[in-house]
Amino acid sequence: MGKVALLNEQASKVHHWHPMAAPKLAELASPLVIERAEGVYIYDSEGKRYLDSQGGLWCVNVGHGRKEVKEAINVQLEKLPYYTTFGDTSNQPVMELAERLTRLAATEDMQRAFFGSGGSDAVETALKLSRQYWKLSGEAQRTKFISLKQGYHGVHFGGTSIGGQMHLRSMYEPVLPHCFQIDTPWLYRNPYSDDPEELGKICANLLEREIVHQGPHTVAAFIAEPVQGSGGVIVPPDNYWSLIREVCDKYGVLLIADEVVTGFGRSGSMFGSRGWGVKPDIMCLAKGINSGFVPLGATVVNERVRSAWDSDHPLAAILHGFTYSGHPLACAAANAALQIVEDEDLPGNAGKVGSYCLTKLKETVSDFDFVGDIRGKGLMMAIELVSDKTSKTPFMPGDPFLKFIQQTSREEGLFIRNLGTTLIISPPLVFTEQDVDALVDMLARTFDKAASEFAKP
Numbered sequence: 001m002g003k004v005a006l007l008n009e010q011a012s013k014v015h016h017w018h019p020m021a022a023p024k025l026a027e028l029a030s031p032l033v034i035e036r037a038e039g040v041y042i043y044d045s046e047g048k049r050y051l052d053s054q055g056g057l058w059c060v061n062v063g064h065g066r067k068e069v070k071e072a073i074n075v076q077l078e079k080l081p082y083y084t085t086f087g088d089t090s091n092q093p094v095m096e097l098a099e100r101l102t103r104l105a106a107t108e109d110m111q112r113a114f115f116g117s118g119g120s121d122a123v124e125t126a127l128k129l130s131r132q133y134w135k136l137s138g139e140a141q142r143t144k145f146i147s148l149k150q151g152y153h154g155v156h157f158g159g160t161s162i163g164g165q166m167h168l169r170s171m172y173e174p175v176l177p178h179c180f181q182i183d184t185p186w187l188y189r190n191p192y193s194d195d196p197e198e199l200g201k202i203c204a205n206l207l208e209r210e211i212v213h214q215g216p217h218t219v220a221a222f223i224a225e226p227v228q229g230s231g232g233v234i235v236p237p238d239n240y241w242s243l244i245r246e247v248c249d250k251y252g253v254l255l256i257a258d259e260v261v262t263g264f265g266r267s268g269s270m271f272g273s274r275g276w277g278v279k280p281d282i283m284c285l286a287k288g289i290n291s292g293f294v295p296l297g298a299t300v301v302n303e304r305v306r307s308a309w310d311s312d313h314p315l316a317a318i319l320h321g322f323t324y325s326g327h328p329l330a331c332a333a334a335n336a337a338l339q340i341v342e343d344e345d346l347p348g349n350a351g352k353v354g355s356y357c358l359t360k361l362k363e364t365v366s367d368f369d370f371v372g373d374i375r376g377k378g379l380m381m382a383i384e385l386v387s388d389k390t391s392k393t394p395f396m397p398g399d400p401f402l403k404f405i406q407q408t409s410r411e412e413g414l415f416i417r418n419l420g421t422t423l424i425i426s427p428p429l430v431f432t433e434q435d436v437d438a439l440v441d442m443l444a445r446t447f448d449k450a451a452s453e454f455a456k457p
């Protein structure tokens with residue numbers, strides 16, 4: 001092992017607290033140091049190559065190391081690495097990006113973009129702007145947020161409070177008041193119906209019941225991911241989102257789509273909402289916005305929301321902003337990355353290669369005893385692992401089976417994300433059918449080994 005790798009390992013154990021990891025366990029193990037990346041592959045410090053079926057963290061949509069993006073960052077670095085966009089100052093890349101985002105989201109009638117440094121910022125901005133929207137519109141009592149169980153909206157206090165994964169919030173409670181979660185339309189696990197259409201109706205009705213229960217005059221917005229990502233790639237029934245839009249319209253509630261994962265092609269259309277034919281009032285964007293080259297997030301709003309700031313109210317300003325709002329390097333990277341998304345029709349590729357992958361996974365691995373469900377849309381897929389297929393019993397966190405799958409897949413050369421009891425597949429959107437074949441082969445070999453290792457007597 002080289003000196004740098006040794007230093008990194010030591011630093012990671014001693015000085016670095018990793019996100020979403022237990023420091024005590026991290027200190028026992030050596031970190032896997034990723035040294036470089038290219039296309040759909042990452043390489044560790046020992047030179048071992050892995051197929052990156054995670055796309056980093058659902059974000060490297062144009063593939064690793066794209067020279068067009070690196071060049072755009074370098075050009076901007078030479079001109080202006082940083083300046084604030086507070087007040088009346090701006091820079092070329094952010095102006096270009098704001099125009100580009102509203103053009104890309106023209107189908108959704110998006111009119112204005114506000115920038116932060118990632119998905120959590122985008123969500124926080126959406127929540128604050130929606131409360132301000134109601135104050136400017138003369139309905140100051142509308143402060144409540146409704147969201148979905150299993151939903152994930154980042155880690156700021158707003159996102160944590162509307163988040164629907166209890167293990168991610170319980171240690172940080174009390175969370176913010178006025179945040180409520182309703183059941184998600186999850187076909188594999190729900191107490192209501194096995195029929196997708198019926199489930200869609202029931203779950204949309206749950207939103208209506210919650211709005212009525214809270215009092216419509218108190219509800220600011222409903223927020224959800226078009227396809228739930230970190231909750232386990234939960235794909236709602238086809239009728240769900242249009243029914244949700246109807247319910248929101250009936251009670252005047254704002255509809256916020258958290259497109260941090262689904263934005264820019266991942267689910268097979270430019271935006272996840274577009275895949276369901278629905279127009280939200282606000283969309284939260286990050287990740288694929290510049291494929292992870294430089295941290296960036298954006299919140300875009302439609303005409304209904306924008307026009308509230310035409311008000312004569314003395315506080316009709318955006319009283320919110322980050323030092324790095326409209327960061328020139330991040331925005332330059334986004335302009336280059338989104339040009340690739342358009343030029344190479346990556347949403348189209350995600351749809352085509354994603355459905356090939358889903359079919360192939362179902363054909364190849366669904367018969368394993370521990371595979372409970374395989375689901376997905378575009379290039380976001382999940383394989384839910386269960387300790388008992390009939391009762392759909394999930395593996396407990398820390399079960400040696402899950403660790404075995406992670407270790408063995410890495411030995412095979414596959415980087416796949418274990419999220420609790422679910423394996424997540426979210427590769428770069430430049431993935432090809434050959435990449436899918438390689439992925440499925442490595443996964444099938446991993447599952448064969450797991451089946452022998454954990455064979456029931």
Ligand SMILES: Cc1ncc(COP(=O)(O)O)c(C=O)c1O
Nearest residue numbers: 118119120152153154229260261
């Ligand atoms: C749907 C969704 N919203 C928000 C976030 C938070 O984004 P970030 O980690 O960039 O703050 C994530 C991150 O995975 C996400 O999946």
